[in-house]
Amino acid sequence: MARKVTKLNMRQKEALNAYVLLLVPLLLFAIFYYYPILEALRWSFYNYNFLAKSHPFVGVRNYARSLSDQTFIVTIKNAIYYTLATVFVGMILSLGMALGLNQELKFKGFYKVAFFAPVVTSVVATSIIFAGLYDTRLGLLNYLLSFFGIPAVGWITNPKVSMLSVIIYSLWKNVGFNMIIFLAGLQAIPPVFYEVGKVDGANRWHQFRYITLPLLKPTILFVLVTSFIRAFQQFTLIHTLTLGGPMDSTRLPVYHVWEVYFKWLKCGEASAQVYILFVLLMGVTLLYFRLLKTEEYY
């Protein structure tokens, strides 16, 4: 009986090629994304520990514990404070700066470079600098304040002020980045719109409100979401500047989770916390999209 030798047709060859080319990426994805995500979920239901031999099943105990753990709740509160402040204030500042730079101005290039400089430098290095500036006794900031008769502020030693100091540092570090993005968005608006507006008698404020802002919506949304996600996951800054701050006043979620996982080795609890945080993060992100999507008509 003769065997039919089938050659693969073009489409099958293409499919085969595709899968072969995707082999490595998909493998990496499965091992380093898919598996850890599921495994973390599994851990959250066990009394898991890296070193322990046995891991008893504990159901939702880790979740219940975390939600009633004051320290963990505080990190969420801090995260809300931190992200709201840095994202919104940061956006106003960077948009303002971008608007200012979006005109014929001498030395524009120099300003762009100067404002962007903090972004490219190491977080640790700049945190060290700020730690010195913030020092209660010898810091430059308090020294300047003393000229105005204002008593020394415990920038990173006073729990009431510490988060503010962290926020100020964050703004300094990141405003330049979003400014460049806004500049790009502004320059993408065709001048025609403004000229038509001028003919209709629009003044500067009208121009901003009815031309610039609506056309900038996609950029604003982009900056909002990316800044928020980045801010929520802030770790390095806390690890360097405040270690969670005086009395947990600057303890942020990722820093906390890192400690629970790798210092206290309570992996089950940490995994539960990680998923609680994830749900929060996703929820807010979706909210952003929903909020800004409703005004698409212009």
Add this chain to the structure above:
Amino acid sequence: MVRTMKKIGQETSKERHRYRAFRPRSIVFHIIFLLITFIMLFPFFWMTISSFKPRAELALFPPTIFPKVWTLGNYETALGKIDFVRVFFNTGIYVTVKVVGAIFLCSLSGFVFAKMRFPLRKELFFVLIATMMWPFFVRVGPLYSIMVKLHWVNTYQGLIIPSLIGPFTFFFFHQAMMSVPNSLIGAAKIDGVSWFGIYWRIVLPNIKATIGATAIIAFMWSWQDLLWPLIIISTKDMFVLEMAVSLLMSMMRAGSESTIDFSGYGVGVAGATISVVPALIIFVILQKWFVKSTTISGLKG
């Protein structure tokens, strides 16, 4: 001031000048921007200047601006505690392999998903994007345990490989690939070029801009990575830059939580200067690229 209804473009030269070079307003802008420049750049100045002050002078109050005594002592101590040559080497390897690898893998996958037909393409794409959106901190614990099982703790592989694919990079390249004209690919197919060949020799050169943009931004952020290196690396000889400077910082802490032993501050800022200066120099030289990359990533995003 009422503007007469002249046709746009027909304003007299005098009127155009009146609006553009309106002196008082641009001076105000310059003042504001110079102030902002000062705020942005002063910390770097302060860092450098402090790194040359001896312990005693750093503990002075009111603080001096320029050092009364210039000293290299802080640098000596910093370099003594940490082999910065090794650290820069490690970080260089980490960042380069990670960025190059990520660009290669993400552009290849982006190409396959954007330009090739195969069963389950849409479903796979969706699963990929959906799962890649999950933040890093969700995976962190099990990721470490995998590293332990693979004996990759405190190794270059352990450091680099988990960071190779990322959602944004992948999506970015996917978008870029979509805008490559299919005719190019069709022509190559007719000429009998292999699929990988098409990717490598035809499509890649077309997206040079995207590659450049991604590379610069990825480089910039990767130099500042701390979380994963902190977890996976345990010995000084494998430190990356942020970890090294962080070590100097922790040496600066006077025992309790966040108070700083100011006399140790000099060493801290010396370390900071060592890590910041190369970055700033590269930034100034390549500034156009940095701005361009950020711009592109913002527009496409």
